[in-house]
Amino acid sequence: MDSYPCCYLHGNIRTPLSSVEHLVRLGLNGNEAKALDALMALGPSGAADVHRVSGMPRNKAYESLERLAARGIVEVQPGRPMLYRASRAKAVIESLTESYGREAKDALQASRTGRRSARRASRRGRRPTPGW
Numbered sequence: 001m002d003s004y005p006c007c008y009l010h011g012n013i014r015t016p017l018s019s020v021e022h023l024v025r026l027g028l029n030g031n032e033a034k035a036l037d038a039l040m041a042l043g044p045s046g047a048a049d050v051h052r053v054s055g056m057p058r059n060k061a062y063e064s065l066e067r068l069a070a071r072g073i074v075e076v077q078p079g080r081p082m083l084y085r086a087s088r089a090k091a092v093i094e095s096l097t098e099s100y101g102r103e104a105k106d107a108l109q110a111s112r113t114g115r116r117s118a119r120r121a122s123r124r125g126r127r128p129t130p131g132w
Helices: 019-025 030-042 047-054 058-070 089-123
Strands: 007-010 013-016 074-077 083-086
Touching: 019 030, 030 047, 030 058, 030 083, 047 058, 058 074, 058 083
Parallel strands: none
Antiparallel strands: 007 013, 074 083
């Protein structure tokens, strides 16, 4: 089966992924992706505007914007109302891609470590203990 990283494949019909779906694939959770997508469309905005455009509850908009700010994806301008601004799109994508790459490498390393310990245990005649 062919791989279509930018599309969902439904039978013979390819449906393009939304920007939110792409952001989720890069490691954001759904609300973070919605908040960032709204912020990129709006420009510098308050959480109330992000809440209205994204359709998520207001408290989730605040939480998501704060998490994005903690990750350096969103900049915060103190004041009343507090304004949020998405970093440049290219910088955001590069940051998420680097983070995703690190997570993938860590997962691969953990997988290799688990296989090695299972092989050692089987050589000793013991059953490996599951990691869960």
